[in-house]
Amino acid sequence: MADITVTDQNFDTEVIQSGKPVLVDFWAAWCGPCRMQSPILEEVAKTLDGKATIGKLNVDDNPASAQRFGVMSIPTLMIFKNGTVVKQFIGVQSKDTLLGELNKLIN
Amino acid sequence: MIYDVIIIGSGPSGLTAGIYSTRLGLHPLIIAGQTWGGQLMLTTDVENYPGYRKITGPELMQKMRDQAEGLGVEIVDADCTRLETKERPFHVAVGDKIFEGKTVIVATGADTRWLDVPNEGKLRGRGVSSCAPCDAFFFRGKPVAVVGGGDSAMEETQVIAKVSPDVVLIHRRDEFRAQPAMVAKVSALPQVKLLYNTRVVDVLGDTVLTGLLLETGTLSPKQQVGSLPELVAKFGGEQKSGTQWILPRSGVFVAIGLIPNTDRFPGLTLDAHGNIVRYEEKDGQGMLSYFTKTNIPGVFTAGDVHDGRYKQAITAAAFGCMAALDVARWLSETDTHT
Numbered sequence: 001m002a003d004i005t006v007t008d009q010n011f012d013t014e015v016i017q018s019g020k021p022v023l024v025d026f027w028a029a030w031c032g033p034c035r036m037q038s039p040i041l042e043e044v045a046k047t048l049d050g051k052a053t054i055g056k057l058n059v060d061d062n063p064a065s066a067q068r069f070g071v072m073s074i075p076t077l078m079i080f081k082n083g084t085v086v087k088q089f090i091g092v093q094s095k096d097t098l099l100g101e102l103n104k105l106i107n
Numbered sequence: 108m109i110y111d112v113i114i115i116g117s118g119p120s121g122l123t124a125g126i127y128s129t130r131l132g133l134h135p136l137i138i139a140g141q142t143w144g145g146q147l148m149l150t151t152d153v154e155n156y157p158g159y160r161k162i163t164g165p166e167l168m169q170k171m172r173d174q175a176e177g178l179g180v181e182i183v184d185a186d187c188t189r190l191e192t193k194e195r196p197f198h199v200a201v202g203d204k205i206f207e208g209k210t211v212i213v214a215t216g217a218d219t220r221w222l223d224v225p226n227e228g229k230l231r232g233r234g235v236s237s238c239a240p241c242d243a244f245f246f247r248g249k250p251v252a253v254v255g256g257g258d259s260a261m262e263e264t265q266v267i268a269k270v271s272p273d274v275v276l277i278h279r280r281d282e283f284r285a286q287p288a289m290v291a292k293v294s295a296l297p298q299v300k301l302l303y304n305t306r307v308v309d310v311l312g313d314t315v316l317t318g319l320l321l322e323t324g325t326l327s328p329k330q331q332v333g334s335l336p337e338l339v340a341k342f343g344g345e346q347k348s349g350t351q352w353i354l355p356r357s358g359v360f361v362a363i364g365l366i367p368n369t370d371r372f373p374g375l376t377l378d379a380h381g382n383i384v385r386y387e388e389k390d391g392q393g394m395l396s397y398f399t400k401t402n403i404p405g406v407f408t409a410g411d412v413h414d415g416r417y418k419q420a421i422t423a424a425a426f427g428c429m430a431a432l433d434v435a436r437w438l439s440e441t442d443t444h445t
Contacts, residue, residue, distance in 0.1 A: 031241045032148030032165035039184065040141065059244065072245045072315065072358075073232040090232030092142045094186075 006055040008062040016083040021052040021105040026076045037075045110136045113208030118145025120410025121214035122171040123427030125180040131435040137182045144168040151240040217365035217411040224309045234316020239266040246358040255362035261289035263360045274299045318355045376402040383413040399430040
């Protein structure tokens, strides 16, 4: 499981104001590639062991956040640090790619 | 640990090969790839896979995977990076890790062929998509285009037409290759306009897609002459030159065909379309024996990577079954010879 479920309501407190890097996975139940991404994110979360946060945001339930960050394709993965987007991926990404980016951001 | 067969790919052909080979008493390994499941993961409703009146592509693939895993097939969710066939057992590399197999089934399928226009890379995921079922949600109420003329273009059009009131289907020829029933379905949709004989020269926009640069080809009898200029005028576009026009669009779905995934297998013989060539072998009575052999003894193939003709989930699954049966027989025959 991902570390947190991100919503329109908690986006600011859980992601923007977080002291740790946060990777947000914009996904939906009807998106096949999102299903491919999920197990990879679980692996990433396991490896990181809390040093960065993995969050999942369902775009069906939280359209405001998807629109706020200009998401037009899913899965989109955005890494936030200190409240800003530092890296963005469109389409399914490998564990190594994601860990590589997140490890650069972990102090 | 030497596997009897290493199956590269996890679409209908790869998973079916896994299911059959394990039930034939072989020890298979599936290298599923990071993006497992193949093209069906990018579709919505499947209504032509026997046994299911209606099922989504991702659900169908999950069921196939569950079945394979339930039967004990090992699956590695990583990309095959290299295949070494000089010596047996063959070496299948996944990064630094090497898996050994007595035989290999290449079932890597095919991926989206992109438009190959200058701004496409920049705008992919920013209005340029190859997956209407994935991305249609973001284009609700917006003007979009679909590019292509085959079955997948018709499918993409039907999906996007559910949310967009303004869909232009752009095809470079004057006739569709898609199944007539699908063409009829799409043609009947009032929100869909067809544009034949038109080429996409570029996709336009700085941060998100704003329009398409289109070029009309030489006119043919079937073309609705003047339809592009009319559409451009209707949707507030402009003429760029004699034959080039800008059509405002927020999204474009590319469905112009597929490229077989063969780049990691340099030793395999390919045909003119890039599909792996099968060597159909005849037995002593002149009957076809093996159907799924490649040019390399011990390497077999299944699914869309070798089949550019049928390209259905059910045919891919059937090829996977044939490859597994061929592998089992080939192993028993070669084992008795050596």
